[in-house]
Amino acid sequence: MPRAGLSTEAVVDAAIGIVDAHGPGALTLAAVAKAAGVAAPSLYKHVRNLAELRDLVTRRVMEELTERLQRAAMGRSGDDAVRAVMQAYRSYVTDHPSRYAAMSQQPLTDPRMALAGERLLEVVLAVLRGYDLDGPDLVHAARCLRSAVHGFAVLEAAGAFGLPEDTENSYELLVRMVVGGLRAAPPPEPNEPPIG
Amino acid sequence: MPRAGLSTEAVVDAAIGIVDAHGPGALTLAAVAKAAGVAAPSLYKHVRNLAELRDLVTRRVMEELTERLQRAAMGRSGDDAVRAVMQAYRSYVTDHPSRYAAMSQQPLTDPRMALAGERLLEVVLAVLRGYDLDGPDLVHAARCLRSAVHGFAVLEAAGAFGLPEDTENSYELLVRMVVGGLRAAPPPEPNEPPIG
DNA sequence: GCCGTAAAGCTAATGTCATTAGTCCTTCCG
């Protein structure tokens, strides 16, 4: 038996291929092994177990996404940057819906994921620096941006919207909501009903 | 062996109990059977298979959520109604994070889920009628509201936000974003960059 | 009160996975 020349990277590649082709639910070690042309137990030389493989896939996806957001933000600022990042985010999800779904089904609490998550967050925070938000408000703004974008992405990737053609305009409205909301003044007082 | 007096409802009850106690990943037929004091194959008298049980759990959760939203919307209109519904939505998720997570991991494309989904959508649409949105814009608005709320809920339920105390204010900002965005004029032209 | 039927449970069996243990080549370094 000639060496398969496997590596952790190669295993993750195969895993992503399966996710792309058959959805996140099809990601099993058995399937990855078959795709890699190897017996299932051999994978344990490159990956601790299925949970770790899922983590690695998630990390890969986060990195891809981060890179795309960085490119989109490059050379832009203010509303323009927020808009571009939001569009880039969605474009990643529509390009790789299964990958994104696989990522979002992971528990996000893993410390191992922290680094990738921080880098992603950095991009978002960088984009938000154009607005005059102090510490806590910056956090709130980032969470809202993330929630809006992620919520739309998850629902779209899950096929929860009826008509696919029309989602462009729906997203455009969401972008306007977020951009408009970032301009508006921060909350009058912590934990108080707003605006009044 | 005295009859266990099981029923589909009772099986779903047990399933929800497991989800609440040990998270969506712990929902197996074996676990449900043990909780119900019955052998695993017996469950098939009440439920077609694991996939259907998951569907039933999802449906139950959607119904609970819908009921809560209806109550919140009752007797309110306009911004007030939107605000109340958004708060009620989040309160459900913080009350039952595992349940909500179990629901969101389901593929939402099932026709069997359609009815429950429609009822939930109805509440949202009812709340949006206060704004002068024509047909398509109403759909866009509903999608955005749903995306924002769902995105925040998923992230919060997954523990993706660092500090739990502070999420109140984050959500308040999100509510203001949405309410503000609904007030703003609809997009100038389909598929064109907005506001200008 | 007795019988038959259908529903509700059970045990046994199968197949798919993940995971572990133990073995065997192959590569590469000295």
Place this chain on the structure above:
DNA sequence: CGGAAGGACTAATGACATTAGCTTTACGGC
């Protein structure tokens, strides 16, 4: 050339889901 390390394999175990076929209970009609 020898030997160690690492990569891959087979065999074995254990958790689950799911199917098939059997048994018992509840209950309506007589």
